Amino acid sequence: MKPFSIGLQIFLLLPCLIFGRTTVNLPNPSDDDELLKFPDDLMIGVASSAFQTEGAWDVDGKSPSNWDEYTHVNNFGANADIACDSYHKYKEDIKLAANGNFKFFRMSLSWSRILPTGSIGNINYNAINHYKNVLNEVKKQGMIPFVTLYHWDHPAIFDKFGGWNSEKMIIAFNDYAQVVFKHFANIVKFWTTINEPMVYCYYGHGKGFFPPGDTFEGRGPYICGQNMLIAHAQVYHLFKNKYNNSDSQIGIVNACWNFYPENPSEPESADIAFEYNCGWLSNPIFSKEGDYPVIMKQRIKENSYLEGLSTSRLPELTEPMINLIKGTSDYFGLNYYSSRMSDKVEKTQSGKWFDDSGVNMTINNEWPMDVATWIPIVPEGLGDILRIIKNKYNNPPVYILENGIASNGSSYDLVRTKYFYSHMKEMLAAKNRDGCNVKAYVVWSLLDSFEWVAGYRQYFGIVYVDHNSPQRTRTPKTSYYWLKDMIHQRALPSTFITPLKPLKTIDSTGTES
Numbered sequence: 001m002k003p004f005s006i007g008l009q010i011f012l013l014l015p016c017l018i019f020g021r022t023t024v025n026l027p028n029p030s031d032d033d034e035l036l037k038f039p040d041d042l043m044i045g046v047a048s049s050a051f052q053t054e055g056a057w058d059v060d061g062k063s064p065s066n067w068d069e070y071t072h073v074n075n076f077g078a079n080a081d082i083a084c085d086s087y088h089k090y091k092e093d094i095k096l097a098a099n100g101n102f103k104f105f106r107m108s109l110s111w112s113r114i115l116p117t118g119s120i121g122n123i124n125y126n127a128i129n130h131y132k133n134v135l136n137e138v139k140k141q142g143m144i145p146f147v148t149l150y151h152w153d154h155p156a157i158f159d160k161f162g163g164w165n166s167e168k169m170i171i172a173f174n175d176y177a178q179v180v181f182k183h184f185a186n187i188v189k190f191w192t193t194i195n196e197p198m199v200y201c202y203y204g205h206g207k208g209f210f211p212p213g214d215t216f217e218g219r220g221p222y223i224c225g226q227n228m229l230i231a232h233a234q235v236y237h238l239f240k241n242k243y244n245n246s247d248s249q250i251g252i253v254n255a256c257w258n259f260y261p262e263n264p265s266e267p268e269s270a271d272i273a274f275e276y277n278c279g280w281l282s283n284p285i286f287s288k289e290g291d292y293p294v295i296m297k298q299r300i301k302e303n304s305y306l307e308g309l310s311t312s313r314l315p316e317l318t319e320p321m322i323n324l325i326k327g328t329s330d331y332f333g334l335n336y337y338s339s340r341m342s343d344k345v346e347k348t349q350s351g352k353w354f355d356d357s358g359v360n361m362t363i364n365n366e367w368p369m370d371v372a373t374w375i376p377i378v379p380e381g382l383g384d385i386l387r388i389i390k391n392k393y394n395n396p397p398v399y400i401l402e403n404g405i406a407s408n409g410s411s412y413d414l415v416r417t418k419y420f421y422s423h424m425k426e427m428l429a430a431k432n433r434d435g436c437n438v439k440a441y442v443v444w445s446l447l448d449s450f451e452w453v454a455g456y457r458q459y460f461g462i463v464y465v466d467h468n469s470p471q472r473t474r475t476p477k478t479s480y481y482w483l484k485d486m487i488h489q490r491a492l493p494s495t496f497i498t499p500l501k502p503l504k505t506i507d508s509t510g511t512e513s
């Protein structure tokens with residue numbers, strides 16, 4: 001392996017041990033430097049989303065989105081009215097990404113900016129021109145745009161008829177996609193239909209934490225998930241039939257945890273947990289048979305009957321639906337942040353399965369974490385889930401489209417830097433040693449942005465954004481420079497090297513020290 005550059009002014013390289021559990025499934029990297037090289041077919045990118053960064057919430061014809069209304073009505077102490085002001089500062093942001101040596105820029109479009117009333121008869125050409133400028137700037141800076149149609153924000157008017165719990169959203173999403181493809185399919189070759197459908201459905205239509213705030217747990221998420229699957233599949237076929245080029249790709253992105261059994265003698269709990277978490281909305285697309293996982297159908301149906309219902313709370317995928325959905329992704333889009341422990345829960349006297357699954361999913365208190373308590377640091381989980389996807393779904397091309405961790409906003413983000421090192425190391429082992437078909441690894445996220453119901457309390461960015469400044473000043477962090485160097489080298493060192501703390505840092509309040 002060639003020597004690593006120390007030309008970056010904030011770096012002085014010192015030995016350091018990688019954090020995390022001791023049971024990492026890797027050989028000694030010093031025995032095989034080839035394991036830690038970035039193959040030629042692996043793209044390294046960085047990501048953002050429209051609602052979290054753009055701001056300009058009512059500018060140039062944009063209507064309120066579901067998240068605009070939700071944050072304005074509910075007292076979160078913060079909103080995304082200005083956010084990072086990327087709507088006006090997109091050239092600066094794209095330049096930052098390009099200067100970081102990223103070759104892949106993932107972004108989303110604002111549905112309520114493009115179709116303010118939700119109607120295909122009312123296209124906002126200010127938005128069309130804006131996004132053309134953004135996409136052309138990405139390409140001008142030497143990066144490949146990867147565009148997500150839906151990253152949880154839609155015209156607020158749709159929530160008046162139930163949002164994704166209504167089949168009307170399937171038609172509305174198809175209309176929106178037609179407009180987008182008509183104007184941008186000649187510019188963009190990589191597409192995602194829907195980002196993390198399970199997460200939005202679970203929190204928006206079950207737990208009530210996301211708009212529209214439904215607390216219809218046990219039924220709402222299942223209805224939402226099915227509508228999203230059908231909407232995704234229809235848009236996939238629309239794209240393939242009318243807008244596809246030989247080098248274009250389109251798919252969906254699911255957020256997946258890996259699971260480790262609390263009791264090693266009962267590994268089936270981890271398998272069941274996977275089916276309810278990742279398999280629920282992956283199996284209908286990627287499995288040979290299609291349809292929801294068998295164990296989900298069985299247990300939810302049994303619970304439903306015990307509750308006195310005549311049909312299962314999990315809607316049926318009919319044979320035409322299964323055929324419509326199966327195979328509708330050119331890649332397996334994976335967002336991985338962390339893992340969970342799994343443990344079987346015995347049936348109660350009523351005979352019901354606990355939480356529909358019969359499995360309790362918890363966090364191992366020995367796993368380290370930073371400020372976001374839902375993200376314990378479990379790098380081996382990424383490698384393990386890549387191997388599961390390979391074996392379960394016939395080794396599809398995998399695009400890891402989000403991987404990252406929240407911090408307090410300090411520019412010396414050592415924990416985040418270690419997080420990227422350990423997860424990239426696992427990813428490279430899975431690809432180079434185990435033959436997992438990984439094609440992209442994308443960092444979440446470029447900027448410290450609006451983090452949904454957490455507001456500005458959790459920063460995922462490799463670039464600090466001063467949200468107290470009218471200019472929303474950007475400052476690259478240690479992780480930005482570390483990633484820039486790794487991408488340039490096209491390889492990881494065999495052990496993590498600690499960057500020296502820069503002479504001046506910016507803390508979470510925006511103060512230099």
